[in-house]
Amino acid sequence: MLSERELVEGCRNGERACQKALYDRFCKKMMVVCLRYSKSTMEAEDMLQEGFVRVFQGLKGFRHDAKLETWMTRIMVNTALNHHRKKLYLYPMVDIEDLDLLQHEISLSGVQFSQLIEMVQGLPQGCQVVFNLFAIEGYSHKEIAGMLGISEGTSKSQYARARMLLMNRLRNEGMYKPYGEAQV
Amino acid sequence: MAKRRFEDEWKAAFDGAEATPPESVWTGIELDLEKASGAAVRRQLVVYRWLAAASVTLAAGAGSLYFFSLNQPVAPEITNLEPVERITSDDLAKKPTGDFPGRMSNTESLAETQPVMRHNVVEVKKGTTLRSGVNVLVPDREATTREPGLERRQHRTGTSRKMPVLYSFRNPELSFPKTEPVADPGMVLLAKLADEEKAMNKKHDKSRKREQLWTSIGFGAGTFDPNAGTSAGTSSFNATGNSSAGMSYSVGASVGGRMGNRFVLQGGVTYLSQSASYTSSSFSMEATTAVASLDDYIDRQSNLVATSPYEVNSNLQYVSVPVQAGYVLLDRDFAIQLNGGVATDFFIQNTLTPDNDNVAGITQKAGEASPYRSVNFSGIVGTELSYRFGAHYRIAVNPGIRYAFNSIYKPDISREITPVTYDIALRFRYIFN
Numbered sequence: 001m002l003s004e005r006e007l008v009e010g011c012r013n014g015e016r017a018c019q020k021a022l023y024d025r026f027c028k029k030m031m032v033v034c035l036r037y038s039k040s041t042m043e044a045e046d047m048l049q050e051g052f053v054r055v056f057q058g059l060k061g062f063r064h065d066a067k068l069e070t071w072m073t074r075i076m077v078n079t080a081l082n083h084h085r086k087k088l089y090l091y092p093m094v095d096i097e098d099l100d101l102l103q104h105e106i107s108l109s110g111v112q113f114s115q116l117i118e119m120v121q122g123l124p125q126g127c128q129v130v131f132n133l134f135a136i137e138g139y140s141h142k143e144i145a146g147m148l149g150i151s152e153g154t155s156k157s158q159y160a161r162a163r164m165l166l167m168n169r170l171r172n173e174g175m176y177k178p179y180g181e182a183q184v
Numbered sequence: 185m186a187k188r189r190f191e192d193e194w195k196a197a198f199d200g201a202e203a204t205p206p207e208s209v210w211t212g213i214e215l216d217l218e219k220a221s222g223a224a225v226r227r228q229l230v231v232y233r234w235l236a237a238a239s240v241t242l243a244a245g246a247g248s249l250y251f252f253s254l255n256q257p258v259a260p261e262i263t264n265l266e267p268v269e270r271i272t273s274d275d276l277a278k279k280p281t282g283d284f285p286g287r288m289s290n291t292e293s294l295a296e297t298q299p300v301m302r303h304n305v306v307e308v309k310k311g312t313t314l315r316s317g318v319n320v321l322v323p324d325r326e327a328t329t330r331e332p333g334l335e336r337r338q339h340r341t342g343t344s345r346k347m348p349v350l351y352s353f354r355n356p357e358l359s360f361p362k363t364e365p366v367a368d369p370g371m372v373l374l375a376k377l378a379d380e381e382k383a384m385n386k387k388h389d390k391s392r393k394r395e396q397l398w399t400s401i402g403f404g405a406g407t408f409d410p411n412a413g414t415s416a417g418t419s420s421f422n423a424t425g426n427s428s429a430g431m432s433y434s435v436g437a438s439v440g441g442r443m444g445n446r447f448v449l450q451g452g453v454t455y456l457s458q459s460a461s462y463t464s465s466s467f468s469m470e471a472t473t474a475v476a477s478l479d480d481y482i483d484r485q486s487n488l489v490a491t492s493p494y495e496v497n498s499n500l501q502y503v504s505v506p507v508q509a510g511y512v513l514l515d516r517d518f519a520i521q522l523n524g525g526v527a528t529d530f531f532i533q534n535t536l537t538p539d540n541d542n543v544a545g546i547t548q549k550a551g552e553a554s555p556y557r558s559v560n561f562s563g564i565v566g567t568e569l570s571y572r573f574g575a576h577y578r579i580a581v582n583p584g585i586r587y588a589f590n591s592i593y594k595p596d597i598s599r600e601i602t603p604v605t606y607d608i609a610l611r612f613r614y615i616f617n
Contacts, residue, residue: 019217023210028202035203048205049212054483056217060596061484061555078482106190108197116197135191136198139490146465147490163190 004068011059019056026069027052030076035117036132037080039125051079077137081147084129106167111175119169127162134159234563234589238524245511245522395578397616400452401437404582406607408432408458411588412599430460432605436504440613448510448521456502456529458603465493467543475546476538480599484555495539500556500592501532506564519578521568527586529560555597561589570613578613 002010002021010018030051034044055075062071108116123131129148133139134155139147141155148155408430438452466488468477474489476496482488508525534556535547550558566584573579584607591600 014221016214019213020210023213027205027209029200031203031205032198032201036198045205045209049209049216052209052213053216053220054598056213057220057596057598058483060594061481063553065487106193108193111197113197113201113203116194117203135194138195142492143490146492149465149493167190 008059008062008068011056023052026072029069030072033073033076034080036120036136039121047080047083051076054079084125106170119166123162123165126158127165130155130158131162238563242509242511242524395442395615397441398613399437399439400611400613402609402611403435404607404609406432406605408460409604410460411602411604432607433457434607434609446512448512450510451507454504454506456504458500460498462496462498463493464496466490474543476536476543480593480597481555483597494543497537499535502529503532504529508564517572519570523568524565527562527564529562531556531558555594556592557594560592563587563589576615578615580611580613582609582611
């Protein structure tokens with residue numbers, strides 16, 4: 001089995017076998033990234049395809065100062081953001097009152113992966129992007145604001161809304177109950 | 185059941201999660217990669233297309249000029265002319281005898297007319313087509329059938345001597361004075377004009393011979409348009425283009441030589457500085473320092489961090505080696521020349537100067553790590569208007585266009601920058617001979 005460095009080197013030389021091997025190694029994880037940012041499986045597949053093309057084209061500049069998987073995830077996220085930028089103007093993000101910013105402790109261990117994806121995909125477009133960037137990717141609201149061209153306040157309010165919607169959904173599905181009640 | 189913070193729980197839920205994409209995704213990736221490699225080949229072909237188009241344009245221009253310079257108005261066709269004798273200076277200098285009415289006693293004046301007459305005289309035969317302004321000599325016998333004036337004169341004198349007479353199309357009839365034997369003022373004027381023309385040609389020939397080899401120094405300034413576009417993909421940080429037109433400066437020296445009557449070839453070395461402003465929404469983290477970066481670098485730099493948009497001035501520096509062919513439209517003290525050619529541009533460095541106190545500037549040299557190609561090719565087209573102000577000096581103004589044949593970025597960057605420069609250069613030329 002080829003090492004990551006050997007795979008990268010092969011891809012840089014345009015060897016299709018190495019490209020396929022790299023794809024096979026990371027496509028499943030990257031598909032999850034794309035599913036989180038998309039509204040449907042088909043849209044996620046489109047993102048995955050475009051993202052991998054960009055990965056192969058950009059590998060010449062990869063300097064191994066970050067983990068390959070991390071670098072590829074960033075490319076996928078950027079590809080997804082490009083998709084969203086084309087549509088975000090249809091869903092203008094406006095500041096809303098801060099909603100329920102109290103910390104909640106939850107457990108998702110009993111929830112199936114497909115249900116999680118479905119919940120994230122069910123969020124409004126702006127909320128979905130901000131939720132992924134903040135909660136999963138770990139960007140700050142300031143960074144998200146810069147990436148999406150929105151204000152920091154808008155990012156915060158969109159995230160608060162996303163969290164409220166997800167909590168409601170978990171509560172309705174019986175997957176989350178406030179303190180004092182038995183968890184599912 | 186362990187409970188965690190909302191964000192931590194979601195992050196943990198997706199950590200290590202996998203979903204299998206369908207096989208069609210890889211097929212699509214392969215197709216896209218093939219398309220991208222095809223696009224690279226097409227970009228190379230564009231270079232040759234430009235070269236071909238430039239060559240054709242130059243050749244067509246030169247051909248048109250040559251054609252129009254030859255295409256003089258043609259006089260009506262004259263046919264059925266008999267072979268004639270050729271007049272010589274001896275004939276003209278000879279004092280006519282007898283009572284021929286056209287005799288001229290002033291042989292000096294006649295001699296003055298010789299250059300014109302010799303210059304314009306042609307022998308014609310039957311069926312020959314003549315151009316206007318050409319004088320034709322015909323025997324007096326033949327001339328009588330066409331020249332009533334001459335016929336009348338010959339009848340009066342009753343002479344049968346074979347004396348050549350002059351016949352000129354368009355020009356008024358050439359009649360010799362009957363009384364005072366003086367030179368024809370028209371012929372004298374024509375002779376003088378011919379002498380002047382000859383002298384001018386001689387002077388011109390001398391000056392052209394002198395301008396066989398020259399060297400020049402000069403500087404230029406103009407607008408620099410990065411002409412940004414995208415190729416296979418788009419930058420993740422900015423997909424719509426964020427550059428604005430800037431300035432271009434150049435300074436250089438060149439050597440040129442004449443390759444023919446109208447064609448010249450010149451080449452040299454030029455230092456180029458091209459600046460433009462960009463809006464960047466990213467910077468690169470170098471150790472603990474935030475360093476300016478362009479969004480276009482996303483494909484090459486893995487340490488880019490998104491940030492609020494800020495202005496960056498990008499200054500590109502090249503050493504350029506242009507080779508140009510020129511066609512001289514007007515070759516006098518004031519000269520006009522059309523130039524076209526190719527320049528090989530060697531990248532020196534790029535300096536990014538951010539308009540943001542929290543971000544440091546950076547200078548990137550050529551090399552593997554640089555996002556810029558080390559060598560670029562540009563087409564250059566321009567006009568040279570020059571004035572000669574001494575035996576060895578000429579000053580020239582060159583408005584021109586420089587167009588990059590290829591993107592100045594390396595192929596792995598999905599963004600394409602093919603700069604277009606419109607500039608005016610002032611050159612000082614020293615002529616060796």
